[in-house]
Amino acid sequence: MKKIGMGLALVVGLTACGRAPGPASGEAAATANTATALPDNIDETGAPYARATRALAEQRLISPAGDNAIEHYLAAREGAAETTQAQTALAELQPYVLIAAEQAIGRGDATEAERLRMLIERIDERAPALPRLHAGIAALRREQAAQATIAALETPPPSVAVVPRPTASPPSPTVASEPAPPPASAPSAASPAPPPAPVVVETARPSPAIVRAAPLVRTPRLLQDAQPRYPLPALRARIEGQADVAFTIQPDGSVRDVRLLSSSPAGLFDASALAVAQRWRFEPSDQAHASQRTVRFRLPAGAEGGAD
Incomplete structure (x- = not known):
């Protein structure tokens, strides 16, 4: 055989x-x-x-x-x-x-x-x-x-990013080199023109960022665990494996929004892991908590598995 x-x-x-x-x-x-x-x-x-x-x-x-x-x-x-x-x-x-x-x-x-x-x-x-x-x-x-349409609309056109703004051309040297004739009533020794006032550009200083430490959130304690059913196909073939599940702990300690993160071998233990997660109960708290666990299936424990 x-x-x-x-x-x-x-x-x-x-x-x-x-x-x-x-x-x-x-x-x-x-x-x-x-x-x-x-x-x-x-x-x-x-x-x-x-x-x-x-x-x-x-x-x-x-x-x-x-x-x-x-x-x-x-x-x-x-x-x-x-x-x-x-x-x-x-x-x-x-x-x-x-x-x-x-x-x-x-x-x-x-x-x-x-x-x-x-x-x-x-x-x-x-x-x-x-x-x-x-x-x-x-x-x-x-x-x-x-999402693809929104991403395309939010992308600026290439001309805006790469084409520089044209600067003003300098004054013609011919106009600048021709002195204006002095008026008839002006004194022979004219006082020099005052220099232009400097331009002061003020930039706002960024205010220092206020860093606040996030409060430490303690994951509620597991009060009621449950044993998953060992899938019959895997049990007959003597296959071991595990499945990682994510879920939300409600304020009353119940489990909601159970979803599969990964499993090995793929597809064999998924249904059993998702089903057992619904039966877990945690310590009640005043808010919801996101959490995850690993459900392991080991032989020769018959049809019983275990969770970490």
């Missing part, structure tokens, strides 16, 4: 063929299926289903484009032999594609978000999240277009 790192799609296929134990309730049954074997008679480089299994084991869930587990499962679904297994795997992996699409919108990558939205549409053209993703991508592109 040949071992691979990730066994989600294979577990689904073997269960359909009667070669894996049937569904069990509770996390003890999930722990029993953490190690899965790849049959020797599967061509890992030929059929689309085998290529999808290899891509999933190599953590190529949604990228690169054209050579990832989702697209190989879509190709396998078109065949006659493994249609059911491929559709089951796609249904289980669809939430992770949705999370990746929302992350792309959050970081302003409209092109990647549209590619992932099209993958979800190929998986299920009636998926409930499709209208929301379409509206989010359209709003992102409108915002980026507006």
Whole structure:
């Protein structure tokens, strides 16, 4: 038997063929299926289903484009032999594609978000999240277009920056060298003309900046922690990882505006980390606080993970 790192799609296929134990309730049954074997008679480089299994084991869930587990499962679904297994795997992996699409919108990558939205549409053209993703991508592109227009309007034309203002030409030497004839009644020894008064230019001195130390804001103390659920695909494949989440601590100590900063491996633990952050409770304070934590998923602790 040949071992691979990730066994989600294979577990689904073997269960359909009667070669894996049937569904069990509770996390003890999930722990029993953490190690899965790849049959020797599967061509890992030929059929689309085998290529999808290899891509999933190599953590190529949604990228690169054209050579990832989702697209190989879509190709396998078109065949006659493994249609059911491929559709089951796609249904289980669809939430992770949705999370990746929302992350792309959050970081302003409209092109990647549209590619992932099209993958979800190929998986299920009636998926409930499709209208929301379409509206989010359209709003992102409108915002980026507006920002580009504002930046173009705020940029001064090149002529203003590089063309110097013309200076007045000096007086003609001919006019300056011709002395005016003295008047008839003027004395022979005329007193010299007084020099012009100097021009005094006063510049305002900048007032010294007032530097005030920012008050020290103490992050509220965590009162109620929670354990995240270990995702079943990662548990079966015995994969560990972590996810960094950012959130806002409300004045009453509850958590709002939870968002994902990063995760490793990408897409596997995102949903569990976002869900557990909603259950955290902190010490009440008189204002909101921005904070972040790292949710870690470690084996062999069964289906339990931990947070820093």
